[in-house]
Amino acid sequence: MTALGRSGVGTGPLGFGAAGIGNLYTPLSDEQAHEAVRAAWERGIRYFDTAPHYGLGLSERRLGAALRGHDRSRYTVSTKVGRLLEPVDGPAGDDLANGFAVPATHRRVWDFSADGVRRGLEASLARLGLDRVDVVYLHDPDDHAGQAFREGYPALEELRAQGVVGAIGAGMNQTEMLTRFVRDTDVDVVLCAGRYTLLDQSAADELLPEAAARGVSVVIGGAFNSGLLADPAPGSTYDYARAPRQLLERALRLKEVAGRHGVTLRAAALAFCSAHPAVTTVLAGARSAAEVHDCADQFATPVPAAFWQEARDLGLLPGAGPS
Template identity: 50%
Template sequence: MTDLNFPEIGLGTAALGNFQQAITDDDAIAVVDRALARGVRYLDTAPLYGHGLAERRVGAAVADVPRDDLIVSTKVGRLLREDAPRDESQYHDGVPFYLDVPSAGPVWDFSYDGIRRSVEESLERTGLDRFDILLLHDPDNHLAEAASTGYAALRDLRAVGTVRAIGAGMNNSKPLTQLVRECELDLVLLAGRYTLLDQSSLADLLPACAERGTSVVIGGVFNSGVLVDPAPGASFDYIPAADGVVTKALAIQEVCKRYDVPLAAAALRFPLAHPQVRTVLVGARTVDELEMDLGLFETEIPGALWADLRSAGLIEADVPTPE
């Protein structure tokens, strides 16, 4: 477990890289500025986010902020290159997830030298002198390389003090669990698999992290939007949600309504009750969205709400819940 002093809430920056909607540099920088003004000090970014846009925008926003006041994480495993082949995992129905982005696209590279090049290029894009955290990014289909050469590069960077903590960030808990068991990781970033809607990581990742003393950061707390507004057509895992997913989210929302608690407020607070979870990330593309998220985070939630969710079978029976 890392000794970094994590806040309970941090800012994820995929949206600041034009994820599913293009925004201007000024609007992106304004979100980071407001987050800093509201006391948010943990920023998570990646080369993939907007093909470098998010890293550049984060760097511009924090250029005058004392470096020791921030925790900044970025990710490795993809290099941005002009001759990159099309990555179908970054499209849905032929439409890219990231819009109006630079022409250099992501190329997988978990080699030792590739990881070090990735860090150097991310430092150049952000203008920072160092990162606090480096994460192996989405190595689902590259586990052998990520666990060997990729991990070795991060381990060596940590050993010489270039970075304070290392880990991996993924949407799937099973391969992330394998990395936790095979490598000495300080933390993991898990998106979407420990939420009010989906606690599947209780079966593998969270117990492994408890055994190894690995900290957990949770992203995707709204499961791409269905835990904000579970209307037909809502998104789950970045694509339209299945009917059963919407039905379950609506049932959770009905319990929240009994206590006059917004569904999204319960979704934000829920993961932090687990002893391994240090931080939840919110992703906002506008200042108004950020203010909404931070306001939801401050919402008081009665303990009886969690008990009702448990008794209705809407959350796992043994899941930790907030006090």
């Protein structure tokens, strides 16, 4: 286990992203979700990341239930604050507009105030059935920067000082504000989703060098850019929407190159993320035991240097990255 920043919270190189078990896109049963977490444990994964946003709390409830019975000192859980879940009156359809196949029993309320952070964490602990979480991230404060830096972050710092949580940070799908967190606060870790992948290396410009220089750990999410790099095909998703034709074509070319070198595109995608020295952990989002086993297998597969070289020669990758 590697410590996140200067905290005492440990994590391994491969983590479990729990958005899928919150019924991302399509529903799955409690048993299927539990089997996915069980498979992650069997493969040695000990870091599990969730959030209230994922399935309106369903991901947290399922993850907590699946981990129950395991020695609490043997695994790391992170969750997120910034969206409070408030019950709605009566039936209100589903939550597919937000990407989750669950009944819309609650509405999300943005709140990065100190009180909102504490209330959000308390509610997450109740859903998880835990007395503590190890890492708390400010979740997607893109449009709430003022409140997040002025109130949300100091609240997390206080919770860390009190020993309520072990490590604090921010999780986003962009790099600019994450870089600000690294430069202007004392975060232990940032979670960067989708911005350091085979198709988007924007995190390499400032975020990753700044994190490395300041001893801040980086967790990479969205290694497959929400699906396109897992199995590129017409209709594949990129950043949770239909992939643009140009990106689909690039992903298909990368898949061909990977095949010529005896590896899958999935193995190359995971290897690319994990190779940067600032990256502590890559989160693999999985919704079934089969997907977990596949991710673990692909993560353990060596990707030959000749793949990276050919991808660069063809203009499919920049100079930065593995060699």
